[in-house]
Amino acid sequence: MIVRETLLGKKTARLPLWFMRQAGRYLPEYQAIRHNFSDFMAFCYSPKEATEVTLQPITRFDLDAAIIFSDILVIPDALGQRVSFKKNHGPVLEKYKIKNYVDVDDDSFSIDLAPVYEAISQTRAKLSKDKALFGFAGTPWTLACYMIEEGKSEHFSKIINHCSDKDFDVLLDLLTHKVTLHLKNQIKAGADVVQLFDSWAIKAPAEDRERLLINPFIKIAKAIHQDFPSTPIVYYSRGEASLSVAIARAVEEHLPDVPIALGLWQGVDFADITPHTTLPLQGNLDPELLLQGDEAMEIAAKKICSHMAERPFVFNLGHGIIKETPPENLTRLIRCVRGG
Numbered sequence: 001m002i003v004r005e006t007l008l009g010k011k012t013a014r015l016p017l018w019f020m021r022q023a024g025r026y027l028p029e030y031q032a033i034r035h036n037f038s039d040f041m042a043f044c045y046s047p048k049e050a051t052e053v054t055l056q057p058i059t060r061f062d063l064d065a066a067i068i069f070s071d072i073l074v075i076p077d078a079l080g081q082r083v084s085f086k087k088n089h090g091p092v093l094e095k096y097k098i099k100n101y102v103d104v105d106d107d108s109f110s111i112d113l114a115p116v117y118e119a120i121s122q123t124r125a126k127l128s129k130d131k132a133l134f135g136f137a138g139t140p141w142t143l144a145c146y147m148i149e150e151g152k153s154e155h156f157s158k159i160i161n162h163c164s165d166k167d168f169d170v171l172l173d174l175l176t177h178k179v180t181l182h183l184k185n186q187i188k189a190g191a192d193v194v195q196l197f198d199s200w201a202i203k204a205p206a207e208d209r210e211r212l213l214i215n216p217f218i219k220i221a222k223a224i225h226q227d228f229p230s231t232p233i234v235y236y237s238r239g240e241a242s243l244s245v246a247i248a249r250a251v252e253e254h255l256p257d258v259p260i261a262l263g264l265w266q267g268v269d270f271a272d273i274t275p276h277t278t279l280p281l282q283g284n285l286d287p288e289l290l291l292q293g294d295e296a297m298e299i300a301a302k303k304i305c306s307h308m309a310e311r312p313f314v315f316n317l318g319h320g321i322i323k324e325t326p327p328e329n330l331t332r333l334i335r336c337v338r339g340g
C-alpha cells in the first residue's frame with residue numbers, strides 16, 4: 001500500500017498517485033449510475049452503487065488509492081439539517097437551527113450514516129490489497145460554512161458575522177466531536193487513511209485561525225490517534241501556505257508521533273512549505289491544467305515531482321477534477337508521473 005506507507009513517512013519504490021474527485025461526473029460510467037438517482041444524497045446512502053463508483057476510477061486508471069464515494073455534507077444531514085442538491089446550483093441546506101443539532105446522540109448519528117460505513121466495508125473487500133482506501137470528512141470550519149450559509153455562498157457574510165459568537169463555539173465543538181466519530185466509524189469499517197477537507201479555510205479570519213481551524217484539527221487528530229495509532233491523517237486545506245505551515249508547527253508541538261500529512265491546493269507553492277516541515281505532502285497540480293491536458297500539464301507535473309523527489313510525497317491535484325475533463329487527460333498525466 002504505497003499511499004499509506006508514504007503518508008506514514010516512508011520512501012517507496014515509486015511515486016504514489018490518486019486524484020481528488022476521481023469518482024465523479026467526468027466519467028461516463030459514473031454518469032450512467034448517477035442518472036438512476038434524482039437525489040444525490042440518496043446516491044451517497046446506497047452502498048452498492050457507492051461501492052461501484054468508488055471502484056470505477058481504479059478499474060479504469062489503476063490508481064494507487066480509492067476514496068469512498070460520499071460527501072462532506074452527510075454530517076449536517078445526519079445532524080438533521082437536511083441537504084439537497086439542485087441541478088447546476090450546488091448544495092442547499094435547510095434553515096440553520098443550532099438547538100436542533102446539539103441533542104443528536106452518537107448512536108443515532110452513526111445509525112444514520114451506516115450506509116457510508118457499509119459502502120466502505122464492501123469497497124475494502126473488493127479493492128486490491130495494495131491499494132489504500134480513503135475515508136474522509138469536512139473540517140468543523142468548512143462544515144460550519146455550509147451549515148450557516150445554508151449552502152454554497154458568494155460572500156460568506158453570515159459565517160463571518162457569526163464566527164465570533166458564543167453559539168459558534170457550541171457548533172465547532174459539536175462538529176469536532178461528530179467529525180471524530182464519523183472518521184473513527186470509517187476506520188472501523190475498513191478505511192486505511194482518513195482525509196479532512198478544509199475547503200473554505202481561506203475564508204477564516206487570519207487572527208482566528210487557531211480557534212477556528214488549528215485547535216479543532218488537533219483535537220480530532222489526537223482522538224483518532226488514541227484509537228487508531230497507525231492510521232495516517234491528511235489535512236487538506238484550500239488556504240494560504242502560512243496556514244499549512246502553522247498546522248505543521250502545531251502538529252510538531254502537540255502531536256509529534258501522529259502520522260499526519262498535508263494536502264495542498266494549487267494556490268500554494270511547495271517551495272513555501274518544504275523548508276518549514278518534514279511532514280509528508282500531497283498535491284497539488286492545478287485541475288485546470290488537467291482539463292487542458294497538454295504539454296503545460298506535463299511540464300507542471302514534472303516540476304512538482306522533481307521538487308518533491310527526496311520527500312515522502314503523494315501526487316494529486318490541488319482540488320477536485322473539473323467535470324468537463326476528458327478521461328484521456330488522466331491517462332496522459334498518469335503516464336507522465338509514472339515516467340512512462
Ligand code: CP3
Nearest residue numbers: 020021022023024067068069070071072090091197199320
Ligand atoms: O471521488 C471523490 O473525491 C469522492 C467523493 C467526494 C464527493 N465530494 C462526491 C461528490 C468527496 C471527497 C467530496 C468532498 C466534498 N464535497 C468537498 C470537499 C472537497 C472540495 O471539493 O472542496 C466539498 C466542499 C463538498 C460539498 C459538495 N458536494 C459540493 C459543493 C458539491 C457540488 C459541487 C459541484 O461540482 O457541483 C457536491 C456534489 C458532489 N460531491 C458531486 C460528487 C461526485 C457531484 C454531484 C453530482 O454527481 O451531481
